[in-house]
Amino acid sequence: MRNIKLVIQYDGSRYRGWQKLGDSDKTIQGKIESVLSLLTNEKIELIGSGRTDAGVHAFKQVANFHTECDASEEEILTYLYKYLPKDIVVIDAKEVDERFHSRYHAKGKKYLYRIWNSKMHNPFMIKHCTHIAEPLDIRLMRNATPNFVGKRDFTSFTSRKSKNKSKERELYSIEISKDNELMDILFHGNGFLYNMARIIAGTLIEVGTGRISAESIPRIFEKKDRSLSGPTAPASGLILYDVEY
Amino acid sequence: MRNIKLVIQYDGSRYRGWQKLGDSDKTIQGKIESVLSLLTNEKIELIGSGRTDAGVHAFKQVANFHTECDASEEEILTYLYKYLPKDIVVIDAKEVDERFHSRYHAKGKKYLYRIWNSKMHNPFMIKHCTHIAEPLDIRLMRNATPNFVGKRDFTSFTSRKSKNKSKERELYSIEISKDNELMDILFHGNGFLYNMARIIAGTLIEVGTGRISAESIPRIFEKKDRSLSGPTAPASGLILYDVEY
Numbered sequence: 081m082r083n084i085k086l087v088i089q090y091d092g093s094r095y096r097g098w099q100k101l102g103d104s105d106k107t108i109q110g111k112i113e114s115v116l117s118l119l120t121n122e123k124i125e126l127i128g129s130g131r132t133d134a135g136v137h138a139f140k141q142v143a144n145f146h147t148e149c150d151a152s153e154e155e156i157l158t159y160l161y162k163y164l165p166k167d168i169v170v171i172d173a174k175e176v177d178e179r180f181h182s183r184y185h186a187k188g189k190k191y192l193y194r195i196w197n198s199k200m201h202n203p204f205m206i207k208h209c210t211h212i213a214e215p216l217d218i219r220l221m222r223n224a225t226p227n228f229v230g231k232r233d234f235t236s237f238t239s240r241k242s243k244n245k246s247k248e249r250e251l252y253s254i255e256i257s258k259d260n261e262l263m264d265i266l267f268h269g270n271g272f273l274y275n276m277a278r279i280i281a282g283t284l285i286e287v288g289t290g291r292i293s294a295e296s297i298p299r300i301f302e303k304k305d306r307s308l309s310g311p312t313a314p315a316s317g318l319i320l321y322d323v324e325y
Numbered sequence: 326m327r328n329i330k331l332v333i334q335y336d337g338s339r340y341r342g343w344q345k346l347g348d349s350d351k352t353i354q355g356k357i358e359s360v361l362s363l364l365t366n367e368k369i370e371l372i373g374s375g376r377t378d379a380g381v382h383a384f385k386q387v388a389n390f391h392t393e394c395d396a397s398e399e400e401i402l403t404y405l406y407k408y409l410p411k412d413i414v415v416i417d418a419k420e421v422d423e424r425f426h427s428r429y430h431a432k433g434k435k436y437l438y439r440i441w442n443s444k445m446h447n448p449f450m451i452k453h454c455t456h457i458a459e460p461l462d463i464r465l466m467r468n469a470t471p472n473f474v475g476k477r478d479f480t481s482f483t484s485r486k487s488k489n490k491s492k493e494r495e496l497y498s499i500e501i502s503k504d505n506e507l508m509d510i511l512f513h514g515n516g517f518l519y520n521m522a523r524i525i526a527g528t529l530i531e532v533g534t535g536r537i538s539a540e541s542i543p544r545i546f547e548k549k550d551r552s553l554s555g556p557t558a559p560a561s562g563l564i565l566y567d568v569e570y
Contacts, residue, residue: 091448137449167448203336203412204382204453 081146087172088141093207098132115163120149129182129323135315142323144182188324191267193281194317198261210317216288224287224294225254235304238273283310326391332417333386338452342379360408365394374427374568380560387568389427433569436512438526439562443506455562461533469532469539470499480549483518528555
């Protein structure tokens with residue numbers, strides 16, 4: 081069996097997320113599997129590096145699938161480009177070792193959270209960032225980031241629906257930059273729990289408005305209580321930025 | 326009668342263009358007039374600096390309307406922000422001299438034409454630029470721009486449907502820049518005929534691929550024949566960038 085690794089870019093606005101739901105066609109995984117099944121005449125199962133929620137985007141999602149077809153990498157890429165909807169683009173296809181697994185072998189991930197911070201929203205960015213009308217103090221937000229970095233138990237910063245037994249993850253860095261009205265929060269870690277990037281983003285937004293202080297964050301970690309952290313920031317601002325192996 | 330000048334930003338993807346068509350609600354002018362009529366309890370007629378075609382965007386469109394209502398500038402702005410769809414944002418409202426006319430008094434305009442020049446399209450930019458898969462030679466394109474600049478008869482570079490008697494316009498400059506895959510062509514002139522920016526963009530794209538030479542452009546002007554210039558580039562790449570008074 082050949083094992084093919086794909087690198088995928090998508091605008092998640094129109095979809096119910098990465099993961100296939102029954103027969104639903106409105107998922108990224110479902111769309112790509114359908115096209116691959118047509119190409120290969122096989123029932124293809126696509127293994128993603130992880131799920132993304134409804135409305136979340138990807139600059140670089142990684143997935144792999146096994147096949148017995150003899151299409152070349154170039155043929156697979158061309159076929160996917162031709163038959164996928166325009167908001168999903170497979171930018172690379174490579175044959176890899178048969179043991180490669182997109183999810184198990186991922187060593188690190190980057191997520192980008194984008195905020196349009198201005199009194200009025202931007203009509204061109206509605207689906208690709210989150211609008212925050214209140215002024216955000218970037219110094220307060222940057223001061224708070226060291227509280228999240230390192231190996232920690234993120235129970236207070238994941239959805240109560242999270243099914244992972246261990247809530248321990250390691251964040252390598254959080255970088256916040258600003259270009260006029262557009263604020264970017266870049267998260268880099270070894271893995272992310274369900275809604276973790278969005279809840280940390282939501283908490284950092286509360287820090288930026290002054291509603292949560294940087295000093296209170298260690299206690300929020302200690303209490304292991306989701307109700308103490310900030311709200312889950314909207315999906316539209318989140319982009320899976322990179323997956324590292 | 327008060328005269329109110331508006332500055333408007335819009336993503337034109339969902340609309341049939343600026344100009345109201347009968348009872349159609351799918352125009353930018355129609356949407357704004359409806360909201361203003363609700364605010365003022367008057368039948369409002371909005372005068373735009375010019376039309377934009379279906380799918381064309383604006384960073385800065387200017388329009389004005391006359392009213393007898395006593396709403397403050399701030400109240401007008403807030404009301405429009407609240408009731409307009411998210412892809413139309415009025416970013417400024419100012420009371421101006423009663424003789425000010427958005428169209429007649431416009432001294433200059435800037436249009437931006439955006440091209441995603443890469444083998445594959447970008448899933449985030451589908452509606453906000455034009456995808457050209459063939460490599461474009463920016464040096465060839467820049468060499469061609471002086472042929473368009475100056476006071477000229479643009480008959481070969483406007484739609485045959487153009488109703489303007491005089492086809493003479495003055496282009497002050499055409500600047501082409503590139504940031505990775507994204508190429509920007511910025512036009513600055515005293516006025517633009519119907520489809521003029523899109524036809525010049527289409528011609529410059531043909532120059533970039535080598536299908537039209539810079540040397541042939543003076544002859545295309547001389548012949549006053551639309552069939553000799555390049556195709557009308559797609560509306561999605563065009564943005565009304567600024568209106569000068």
